[in-house]
Amino acid sequence: xxxxxxxxxFSHSERVRGKVVVIxxxxxxxxxxxxxxxxxxxxxxxxxxxxxxxxTKVIAEIEKAGGSGLCIKCNVTKFEEQVELFELAMKKxxxxxxxxxxxxxxxxxxxxxxQFKDGKPVKPTMATLEVNLIGVxxxxxxxxxxxxxxxxxxxxxxxxxxxxxxxxxxxxxxEMYTASKHAVLGVMRALxxxxxxxxxxxxxxxxxxxxxxxxxxxxxxFLAGIPLTPVTRVAGAIFYAATDADMATSGxxxxxxxxxxxxxxxxxxxKMGVYKMIDDRANAGLAVLNGAKAWFAIFRDVWRITGQxxxxxxLTAGLAKVTWxxxxxxxxxxxxxxxxxxxxx
Numbered sequence: 636x637x638x639x640x641x642x643x644x645f646s647h648s649e650r651v652r653g654k655v656v657v658i659x660x661x662x663x664x665x666x667x668x669x670x671x672x673x674x675x676x677x678x679x680x681x682x683x684x685x686x687x688x689x690x691t692k693v694i695a696e697i698e699k700a701g702g703s704g705l706c707i708k709c710n711v712t713k714f715e716e717q718v719e720l721f722e723l724a725m726k727k728x729x730x731x732x733x734x735x736x737x738x739x740x741x742x743x744x745x746x747x748x749x750q751f752k753d754g755k756p757v758k759p760t761m762a763t764l765e766v767n768l769i770g771v772x773x774x775x776x777x778x779x780x781x782x783x784x785x786x787x788x789x790x791x792x793x794x795x796x797x798x799x800x801x802x803x804x805x806x807x808x809x810e811m812y813t814a815s816k817h818a819v820l821g822v823m824r825a826l827x828x829x830x831x832x833x834x835x836x837x838x839x840x841x842x843x844x845x846x847x848x849x850x851x852x853x854x855x856x857f858l859a860g861i862p863l864t865p866v867t868r869v870a871g872a873i874f875y876a877a878t879d880a881d882m883a884t885s886g887x888x889x890x891x892x893x894x895x896x897x898x899x900x901x902x903x904x905x906k907m908g909v910y911k912m913i914d915d916r917a918n919a920g921l922a923v924l925n926g927a928k929a930w931f932a933i934f935r936d937v938w939r940i941t942g943q944x945x946x947x948x949x950l951t952a953g954l955a956k957v958t959w960x961x962x963x964x965x966x967x968x969x970x971x972x973x974x975x976x977x978x979x980x
Contacts, residue, residue: 657720681723712765732792744762836882
C-alpha cells in the first residue's frame, strides 16, 4: 500500500481540460469541493442534486471563476431523473467523461428499534440504502453506457464511487449505512474487470469521518478531539483516482483513514489474509465447476450420437476424472467443512 502526497493529487490535471464531469450530490460538502476542483482545471461540470438552490450557487461560483457548468434537480432514487441528468450533459456538451455518484445520506431511521402501529410491527425506512446503494447503482448503470459514447482510444473515462471506512468496518447504530458502503466497494470490484477491457477507470474512495453535513451532530460530538479527514483531501483523492493515466491503478481503493495522506490499496492487496483464503477456495470451486461443465458438454453430445448406455459409462468415467483432477481442491473443501463442523459442535 502506497500513499499519495497532497502535492501529487492534481498531477494529472491536464487530462481533465475540456472533459465533462457528471456528479451527483454536489451542492455542498465533498461533492461541492470536487466539482470546484475539476472546474478549476478546465472541466465542464454537470451537477444533479435535490438541493437545486445549492447546486445553482456552485455553478455560479464555477462560472464566476471562468469555468463552465450546469445543474438540474435530481433525486438519485428516481431512475428517470438520473437519465435526465446524463441526457443534459450530452445535449449541452456532447460527452460524458467522468462520473462520480457522490450523493449520499447518513443513517436514516433506527434499524434496531422496532416500531409498532395498531399492535403490529411497522416496516422500517430503507432510505439510506435507497440513496447510498440503489441511487449509486442507477448512476453507475447509466455511466457504463454514456462513458462509451464517442469514446476513442486513450480518452479519459472514469467512474469513481464513494465508499467510506464503513466499507471495511462495522459502524454501530449504522447498520444500513455500513451495508450500503460495503456494497459500493463490491460494485466497484465487480465492475473493474470489464471496465478495464473497455478502457474505463474505476475506483472507490474511502474517507474517514469528514466535517460535512452528512455526519450527524451527535457523531461529531462523539468524535470531538479526533482529527477529521479534510474535505479538500477527499476531493483530491477523487480527482487523482479519476485522472491517473496508469490503468494499473484502476480498481484500487483509495483510503483516507484519518487526517493523514491518501493511501492507495491496489486491487491485488484485497486478496490478503482471510480474503486470500476465500479467493483460493472460490477459485478451487470454480475449477471443479469448469471441469464439470466441459464434461457435461461431452456427455450431451455422446447422448445425442450414441444413446444412454454409452453415456452412463462415460458419465462414470468423466466424474472419476473430474474428481481426480481436482482431488486437492475437493480435499481442502471437505477439510474446511469438517473443521467448521467440529468447531460448531
